Amino acid sequence: MSRTPQLPARSRRVARRHAVLPLAVAGLFLLSACGGGDPLADDDQSTQADGSVTVGSADFPESQIIAELYAGVLEDAGVETSTEPGIGAREAYIGALEDGSIDLVPDYTGNLLLYVDPESSAASAEEIMNELPDALSDGLMVLEASEAENKDAMVVTQQTADEYSLTSIADMAPVCGQLVIAGPPEFQERAYGLSGLEENYGCVPQSFEPINDGGGTLTVEALTRGDVDVADIFTTTPAIEEQDLVVLEDPENNFLAQQVIPLTAEGRLPEGAEDALNELSAKLTTQDLIELNQAISGDGAVSPQQAAQDWLSQNGYDA
Numbered sequence: 001m002s003r004t005p006q007l008p009a010r011s012r013r014v015a016r017r018h019a020v021l022p023l024a025v026a027g028l029f030l031l032s033a034c035g036g037g038d039p040l041a042d043d044d045q046s047t048q049a050d051g052s053v054t055v056g057s058a059d060f061p062e063s064q065i066i067a068e069l070y071a072g073v074l075e076d077a078g079v080e081t082s083t084e085p086g087i088g089a090r091e092a093y094i095g096a097l098e099d100g101s102i103d104l105v106p107d108y109t110g111n112l113l114l115y116v117d118p119e120s121s122a123a124s125a126e127e128i129m130n131e132l133p134d135a136l137s138d139g140l141m142v143l144e145a146s147e148a149e150n151k152d153a154m155v156v157t158q159q160t161a162d163e164y165s166l167t168s169i170a171d172m173a174p175v176c177g178q179l180v181i182a183g184p185p186e187f188q189e190r191a192y193g194l195s196g197l198e199e200n201y202g203c204v205p206q207s208f209e210p211i212n213d214g215g216g217t218l219t220v221e222a223l224t225r226g227d228v229d230v231a232d233i234f235t236t237t238p239a240i241e242e243q244d245l246v247v248l249e250d251p252e253n254n255f256l257a258q259q260v261i262p263l264t265a266e267g268r269l270p271e272g273a274e275d276a277l278n279e280l281s282a283k284l285t286t287q288d289l290i291e292l293n294q295a296i297s298g299d300g301a302v303s304p305q306q307a308a309q310d311w312l313s314q315n316g317y318d319a
Contacts, residue, residue, distance in 0.1 A: 052080040053079055053103045054082050054083070055068075055074070055082070055084070055104045056104070056105040058106075059087065065289075065308050066260060068308030070262065070277060074273055078272065085304070097265050104263070106260055109149075109257060111256070112142075116136055123253035128256065141263075141264055141265065141266055142264075144281050145260070146280075146282070147259065148259065148281075148285050149235070149257060149286055151234065151258035152215070152255045154231075154232065155246065164179075169200075169203065169248050169252070170251055170252070171248070172201065176205055177205070177206055179230055180205060180229050181205040181230045182219055182227075183215070183231065200253075205230070215232055215237065219233060220233065237293070241294075
């Protein structure tokens with residue numbers, strides 16, 4: 001997946017966290033003068049001390065929705081939370097975790113593993129989760145992965161699926177030379193892209209059409225108009241259901257599993273927080289992500305925060 005664009009400057013923390021900082025720091029120095037010791041030592045563990053959690057997100061809507069879900073279930077469990085949406089790419093939000101600016105962020109298992117271990121050959125959900133916890137840098141940790149995932153997929157129209165009897169990428173191999181595949185420009189270079197299709201399925205397309213919108217509206221339009229035959233589109237894209245598109249199965253795991261997973265740092269989450277987040281992960285499904293993405297797009301679109309609140313209310317939380 002390549003949904004996290006490069007980062008703008010980090011957005012401001014919620015004002016209420018800032019408002020108390022000058023007084024808190026002044027008080028700490030007064031205590032230091034009386035009792036000795038460094039009042040700012042181990043500052044990264046401040047969340048553990050005050051029991052509050054700052055939830056960050058990457059700079060795309062689905063990540064912001066999931067961050068709001070995390071904040072909502074934590075509030076429901078009695079944990080004070082604030083959110084810092086739109087931090088940016090993985091490099092940025094991992095840096096924010098490490099420096100204590102945030103305490104929790106949603107991520108995706110496959111791409112997170114490749115970020116911390118570019119040499120990993122794990123592909124299935126089980127393989128990735130067997131490697132991911134130990135591959136993380138010291139101080140970082142993940143909780144339980146959700147079955148909900150958002151991954152790259154080869155997508156065709158129902159007409160194309162019927163014409164070539166396609167249900168999986170393996171079915172493309174005999175006819176691949178007749179097909180035009182569309183995807184982001186980097187699909188030509190990525191291991192899961194053209195080289196992966198050839199290596200795992202023996203599929204070499206007639207041609208490749210680069211469309212620089214990350215599998216978005218332009219890609220969907222090119223597919224439904226018939227300009228291309230197959231497109232790399234993310235599995236939680238609302239247009240898949242809205243346009244009756246067909247996601248081809250991937251039996252060789254060319255595309256890495258990308259389960260939604262909470263990423264945090266050791267000692268940051270107060271008592272009860274991990275259980276609340278793991279319970280959410282167990283409930284959340286890929287279909288939920290599709291519907292949440294639908295809620296923030298098109299006519300009647302709502303904000304990521306409102307979409308998350310609506311889901312929480314419908315699923316037994318006091319949102």
